[in-house]
Amino acid sequence: MTNPRESEPFLQVSDLSVTFRVTGSGFRRVPLHAVSDVSFTLQPGETLGLVGESGSGKSTTGRAVLRLIEPTHGSVRLRGEELTEMSRKELRRKRQAMQMVFQDPYSSLDPSMTIADSLAEAIKQHEDLGRTDVRERASELLDEVGLGRHHLDRYPYEFSGGQRQRIAIARALAVRPELIVCDEAVSALDVSTQNQIIKLLERLQDQEGVGYLFIAHDLAVVRHISDRVAVMYLGRVVEQGPVEQIFERPMHPYTNVLLSAHPIANPARQRGRERTVLRGELPDPTAPPSGCAFRTRCPHEFEPCATELPDLVEMPNGSFVRCHLHDQGPVLGGSTVRVLPPESRGDRRAATSDETVSTDAE
Template identity: 50%
Template sequence: MNTPATTTQPRVPVPGGREPLLAVTDLVKHYPITKGLLRRTVASVRAVDGVSFTVGRGETVGLVGESGCGKSTVAKMVTRLVQPTSGSVRFAGTELTGLRARELREFRRRFHIVFQDPYSSLDPRLRIVESVGEPLVAHRIATGAAKRRRVCELMELVGLSPAHIDRYPHQFSGGQAQRIGIARALATGPDLVVCDEAVSSLDVSIQAQVLNLLKKLQRELGLSYLFIAHDLNVVRYLSDRVFVMYLGRIVEVGPAAGIMQRPAHPYTDALIGSVATPTSSGGFRRSRVVARGEVPSPSRPPPGCRFHPRCPEAFDLCRVQQPPAYRLTGDRLSACHLRAGEAEGVRDG
């Protein structure tokens, strides 16, 4: 059998050997659980437990998994809204985790995040011209009339009328409010936009419109996206590569179309089967794997493969040994002992 894994996750290069815009290595976030008057640390919630991935320039990378698997925590660490416990986040060749506030401020112009609920991320007391223009003022790009002109340009860019910049957030629909959130994320001309469940709260028809807008903006502006969602159908539509996350770790990596057509990890198969996925024959895909029970607590992850308590295909080795990330054909990785027989090797370091 192949060499067993260490605790680190796969280090996956950008296809084609390009220098990645974003390179995340062994990213960890543990939240301490304290007890007693002295607030002694008795355990930790292992929200993210050694995640590695890259995002190339002009590429969309999807990060997908169930609620509670650590996706949003990854998004917040990448954008430095949350400080990692350990690990590396390199943006355009610069390590971000050790930067001081003033140094980090210069990089914040180059990456922004779009949140799930647009109404929560927009101040209800501010007019749109102020909300969208806030990054322009904060980074000393534009004020006054110049700021107003730039906000009008951004509103047109996302398909909204510049005549509405003096309205308040509650005067817009959910889809329009999310477009405003996207406009604000684009205000400083970023290279990377992190979309954290950016379409999950929208109706299906509105989702399609926003996804098409994101594709259009990528073509026109050369943006890179880290697109986080729990719906693989949505991720497949927008993403070049997909990283499947379960209980704080990456369990499968590959091209979006390949993962949807032939998942190499039982969890991915179960995730696909949890939503209606149309097939070429006009029907809907049925998963061969149905996950049992509930997701274990991240404060007490199971030994061995973390998915084994819910996996109908688990065997004895799964219960005691963490699987390595086996390298498969077609730029695929799968952290599953079932793939040992077809693996071309084990991921690097």
């Protein structure tokens, strides 16, 4: 059966939430809302970039989609099937359609297995092949990721970081997935290796129509690879939209500040740049600020921000934004936040946050 509409999303995530119980001050167990009400869809061959500071919940979101972490609430539908209600056994079967590639490929490859064995293990999950066929398929996979088949009988330690990441990708491809969650998959690599891996991911997407959930802190990489982007802050999506809109016309003050903090590799421009430097650090996630969680660091905080959590509202440019500047009062109503003067650039040196509680949320 073929899908009547090619552009139908194959992945539908609605109101996904993950709450951890962590030890707070005074050794009390307190809830930590790592992910709150995250919704998105993904079409075949599409890439959704997920950005935000550490502690924003982007990795947890990626894991909860695959149920590597159990969602506390919400729904994840893959081709219409609800993953959150599946039994372990069903999930195991279904997971073949969804793979994950991590930052450190060394920790996801068994050091005592040859590359051929590692790949064979994955291939057998998906296809019932004889030994020679498995080996043939493994060689094909290595070819596909740009490593020769002469590497088949070598061990992970014999490879460089970039090569290991290629192997991890080959392993993910073995089960012909529809979705690959890339969690900082290129972050540990040098720039030329990083670009080789990105090009590989792009080529595989063109060939196989894989959808990527691309989690990364490097905004330049995200801009390059994503079709759409979701920006997260303290567990919530604060802005979500087409990649060009997010980068050219940021609507949320946090998006703007993130973009502004990313240094441009051009001394003349970087030094002449108007910059909004974010005050302080991420608040304690077990006691997030009331109303809009970003307000304590926002240069544009005004009246409703402390009391009401803004809704995610659709903007004329196709982005969705969670900010009172757009839904209340005099202010933006759909224009980019860049039209506002960058206030409170004051003392950029002092960090204003006081205590930070260490958590093991991410």
